[in-house]
Amino acid sequence: MAALIGNTQIRVHLAAGALVACEVERSRWHRTVVTRKERFAFEPGERAGAMAELAKWIPHSASRRSIVWVIGPAHAQYFVLPWSPALIDLGLRDAYARASFEQFYERDAGSAAFSFGPATQGGSQLVSWVPAALPLELADHARQAGCELLGIKPAILTVWERFRDVLETETGILCVVDGDRQTLVRHDRQRIEDVVIKPCDRTQSGPARREGVFRRFSNESLRKPADTSPADLSLPAQNGFVAARDGAYAFALCGAL
Numbered sequence: 257m258a259a260l261i262g263n264t265q266i267r268v269h270l271a272a273g274a275l276v277a278c279e280v281e282r283s284r285w286h287r288t289v290v291t292r293k294e295r296f297a298f299e300p301g302e303r304a305g306a307m308a309e310l311a312k313w314i315p316h317s318a319s320r321r322s323i324v325w326v327i328g329p330a331h332a333q334y335f336v337l338p339w340s341p342a343l344i345d346l347g348l349r350d351a352y353a354r355a356s357f358e359q360f361y362e363r364d365a366g367s368a369a370f371s372f373g374p375a376t377q378g379g380s381q382l383v384s385w386v387p388a389a390l391p392l393e394l395a396d397h398a399r400q401a402g403c404e405l406l407g408i409k410p411a412i413l414t415v416w417e418r419f420r421d422v423l424e425t426e427t428g429i430l431c432v433v434d435g436d437r438q439t440l441v442r443h444d445r446q447r448i449e450d451v452v453i454k455p456c457d458r459t460q461s462g463p464a465r466r467e468g469v470f471r472r473f474s475n476e477s478l479r480k481p482a483d484t485s486p487a488d489l490s491l492p493a494q495n496g497f498v499a500a501r502d503g504a505y506a507f508a509l510c511g512a513l
Contacts, residue, residue, distance in 0.1 A: 263320030264291075266403065268310065269411070269475075269507040272330035272435055273297060275306050276475075277313065278497075278508045288513060290496030293505050307393075311401040322406040323398050326507045329437045332386050332410040334451040335360055340381030342372065349375075353383050373413050373448060374420075382441075382448045384410035411507050412439055412451065415473045418510050419489050428468030434475055434507065442467075473510075477503035 269276040279292040294313055298306035314321065337356060342349040349372070354365035369391050373382030391408055398405035415432050416423060423430060423443065430441040433456055442450040473489040477500065490499045491506060491513045499506070 263322060264315060265406070265512065266314055266321065266323040267326065267508045267512055268323065269326045269328060269505070270331055271328045271475075271507070272437070273300070275303075275310050276505055276508050277310055278505050278512075279315070280509070280512050288494050290494060290502075290505075290509065290513075293496070293502065295504070307397055311397060314401045314403060316402060320404075321402060322404040323401070324407045324409065324511075325394055326409050326411050326414050326510065327384075327386055327390075328411050328434045328507065329439055329453045330434075331390065332384050332412075333453065334382060334384050334410070334412060334439070336448055336451060337381045337383060339378065340372075340375050342375035342381055343377055349381070356383070357385060371408075371410050371413060373416060374446070376446045379447045380449060382413065382416075382451065384413060386410070409511070411510075412441060414507070414510050415489070416441070416448075418491075419471070419473070422489070423471065426469040426471070429470050431470065431472045432474075433472065444468075473506070475503050475506045477501060 265280045267278045267280060275296040275298070277294050277296065278290055280288060281291055282288050296306040296309045314323070335356060337352060340349055341352060350370070353370055353372070357363070357365045357368060367388055368385040369388050371384040375381045394408055395405050411434060412432055416430070424446045427444045430443065432439045432441070436456050437453060438456045440452045440454070441448060470487050471489055472485070472487050491497070491509055493499065494513050497505065497509060497513065
């Protein structure tokens with residue numbers, strides 16, 4: 257959050273069919289305020305118009321502006337390296353990830369851009385990938401909007417980093433719900449063992465007890481307080497954000513609040 261002090265940060269969740277944007281400011285007194293929220297819808301394959309509207313929405317009067325993108329499961333996919341050499345040699349890790357990608361997806365690794373989750377000694381490592389053209393598109397958009405591109409972050413890694421103090425003390429399943437898709441992350445404390453993206457099951461109540469602790473992070477807005485569960489991971493209320501009312505903006509704000 258230090259990068260927010262004295263500037264305006266735009267945080268955008270790239271969801272299926274929408275850009276979900278928030279403007280966040282942090283004062284010198286370390287108060288975080290969500291000053292504006294907006295949603296820019298688009299049809300599949302027709303994102304350019306929404307990107308242009310977002311660029312107009314970004315304030316051009318602020319002296320310092322940065323933008324962070326959180327990429328949802330409609331645009332980011334995942335796989336797990338069963339063992340990662342990241343703590344030994346990052347080049348070897350990258351080569352292993354590219355070879356694994358080509359084996360899993362039967363595609364040239366040059367068609368993808370990769371992000372990596374935290375590495376543990378002798379353990380597995382989560383890898384996220386997006387089409388190689390996406391970071392180029394977002395960098396070009398940032399230049400046109402007069403912003404510093406501060407980050408392009410896959411949603412699962414964003415949620416994991418935000419709540420790692422909880423998740424890395426537990427063994428179980430993290431369920432991340434984004435619209436009509438859910439991502440199930442099976443983990444043993446720090447070690448991520450498997451990731452599956454599938455259609456959302458509204459009746460899912462968590463794994464059997466022998467599978468460990470079930471945690472859930474969602475961008476659904478709650479209709480009533482009774483809809484909450486002890487398994488839910490929620491962002492704290494701040495000026496301009498109330499989780500029960502503003503759940504649609506949860507991914508955009510994850511990591512900022």
